[in-house]
Each structure stands twice: as structure tokens, then as C-alpha cells.
Amino acid sequence: MIGRWAALALTLAVVWMPPAATGAEAPVVLVADPWCPHTCDPAEGSEGYMIEIAREAFGLSGIEVIYKTEGWSRAMRDVRLGRADGAVGALFDEAPDLVTHAEPLGMQVNVLVTLGDDSWHFEGWEGLAGRRVGAVSSYSYSAEIDAWLKDHPSEVQMISGSDAALRNLKKLMAGRIDVMLDDEAVVGDAVARLNSPRPVRIAGRLPGGSLHIALNPKRGERLAQILNRNIRALRASGRLATILERYDLSDWGRKTKR
CATH class of the missing domain: 3.40.190.10 (Periplasmic binding protein-like II)
Structure with missing residues (x-):
């Protein structure tokens, strides 16, 4: 009788063993x-x-x-x-x-991108005056960039949601913005996916993090x-x-x- 109860207790212990005791960790x-x-x-x-x-x-x-x-x-x-x-x-x-x-x-490297036939180059924030900049509302680029975007709402067109780089690139191609702000590698991927005949160029690089x-x-x-x-x-x-x-x-x- 004792042996049967001992076997039952051992079986229950195995069945009810908590996940932590097995060494497994949640995904x-x-x-x-x-x-x-x-x-x-x-x-x-x-x-x-x-x-x-x-x-x-x-x-x-x-x-x-x-x-x-x-x-x-x-x-x-x-x-x-x-x-x-x-x-x-x-x-x-x-x-x-x-x-x-x-x-x-x-690593993130921020770039300012224009159409290939645009000769503008970034030489300072004042050079963005009057230019329509496409950015993503929920992103953080760097403390300096974030501050400029916040202080210049009339020059910035923010978008939100998924695949923002590709959507901003399409806006650039359509002439709805003059400058696109994003990570360099992300822009390269978006350009390759869009496969547009219109070339783009990097007009400036800014620190990221x-x-x-x-x-x-x-x-x-x-x-x-x-x-x-x-x-x-x-x-x-x-x-x-x-x-x-x-x-x-x-x-x-x-x-x-x-």
C-alpha cells in the first residue's frame, strides 16, 4: 500500500511541476x-x-x-x-x-535624401528653410534632429505607421516633399524595393546612434x-x-x- 501511494505522489509531482522548476524560460x-x-x-x-x-x-x-x-x-x-x-x-x-x-x-546613420537632379546640399539647419522635409512622427533620430523637427512643424511632413521609408520615398518621387530623412541603410533598401527609374542622392549625413x-x-x-x-x-x-x-x-x- 505504501509503495502504491509513493508512486502516485511521484507521478503527481512530475505532472504538477511548475515551469520554473524544469529550467525552461518563457519565450x-x-x-x-x-x-x-x-x-x-x-x-x-x-x-x-x-x-x-x-x-x-x-x-x-x-x-x-x-x-x-x-x-x-x-x-x-x-x-x-x-x-x-x-x-x-x-x-x-x-x-x-x-x-x-x-x-x-x-547602428543608425541618418541621411537627408533628395531627387538626383536636386543640387541642394545640407550645410546646416538654416539651409532647410523653405524645404519640405519628410520624416516619421514616432521615430527618434537623435537629440539634435528631434529638437529641430519639433521646432519646425511648418517645414516637416510627418507620417506614421508601417513601411514609412518606402512611403516617404514615394512622396519624394511624386514631388510632395523635397527632402527625405531616414537611416541610410533603410533608404537603400527602400530604393531597391521601389525600383524607380528616378535616381535619388544623399544630400547630407547626420549622426545617429x-x-x-x-x-x-x-x-x-x-x-x-x-x-x-x-x-x-x-x-x-x-x-x-x-x-x-x-x-x-x-x-x-x-x-x-x-
Whole structure:
């Protein structure tokens, strides 16, 4: 009789063992807007190099990644409300109320783009007077750029939602804006996808910053530690460089020329 009860108790212990006791950790839910090549729409064939790096970094610690695309404003809101663990593509100081890991997951280089037959060059903010600038309302470009955009609403046409780079590029082609502001790699991807016969040119480059995952504080500190450790491991093994090469990019941490 005692043996039968002992066997039953052991069976119940196995059945009711909580997930934490098995060593398993809940998947990490990441959200981002399509901002290719940093973060892309998987339906178009690629997740983006930042998602690939994050997936492999968490994978080294046995954590599954679930990735969803949505507008940037909604992505940040979902992280703050705990509906997602992290928004991918945030500048380091973009969201002080969220947790940000130290090791960059990517780099942003801001550019001002015009049509190919426009001879204008950026030589200072005063040179943008009278020019219609296309930007994205929910993005943070840099402290300096953000301040200029806020102080010059009459010269800025803001859009929101997904695939903003491609939509602003179409506005530029249609003559509805004179200058497009976005990340250099993102503009290059949008130009390739649009495949327009009208050429565009970079009229100026402006500092951007390192790109990270803005993490919900509930799991943020632990996930940040995992990212910091495993991004360094991916770099040391050469795996990070391999991922970036598929997107025609170089490892910013290696100080190699792009």
C-alpha cells in the first residue's frame, strides 16, 4: 500500500511541476516596425539582421524568440503595457522608462535624401528653410534632429505607421516633399524595393546612434544581461559578422569599413 501511494505522489509531482522548476524560460516576444534591413517583414523573405542577431543571442541561452511586426508607436506601447518583452530598433536613450542593454544590436546613420537632379546640399539647419522635409512622427533620430523637427512643424511632413521609408520615398518621387530623412541603410533598401527609374542622392549625413532593444522592466534586467553576454559571444565566434554579411553590412564593433 505504501509503495502504491509513493508512486502516485511521484507521478503527481512530475505532472504538477511548475515551469520554473524544469529550467525552461518563457519565450521572448519582440516587436518592431518594418525598417529593413534592421527589422523586416518576414512575409517578404527576411526578418532583418537585428532580429536574426537577437534570435541567436537568446538562443545561446535556450530562449525562444517570437517576432511580430507593427507600427513603432504601437510597438513601444505594447512593451510598456507588458504585451511584448522588447521593441527592436530603439536608440540607447530613446525610452528612459524601459531597460536597454549596453551592447548595440545595430547602428543608425541618418541621411537627408533628395531627387538626383536636386543640387541642394545640407550645410546646416538654416539651409532647410523653405524645404519640405519628410520624416516619421514616432521615430527618434537623435537629440539634435528631434529638437529641430519639433521646432519646425511648418517645414516637416510627418507620417506614421508601417513601411514609412518606402512611403516617404514615394512622396519624394511624386514631388510632395523635397527632402527625405531616414537611416541610410533603410533608404537603400527602400530604393531597391521601389525600383524607380528616378535616381535619388544623399544630400547630407547626420549622426545617429547605436540601436538596441527597449525592454519591459519585468524581465528587462535579466534579458539585457543575456543580450550583452551573447552578442559578445556571437562577435567572438564570427557568427555576428556572418549575419551582417548577408545584408551587405559590416560589424560596427570591429571598426571595419562598410
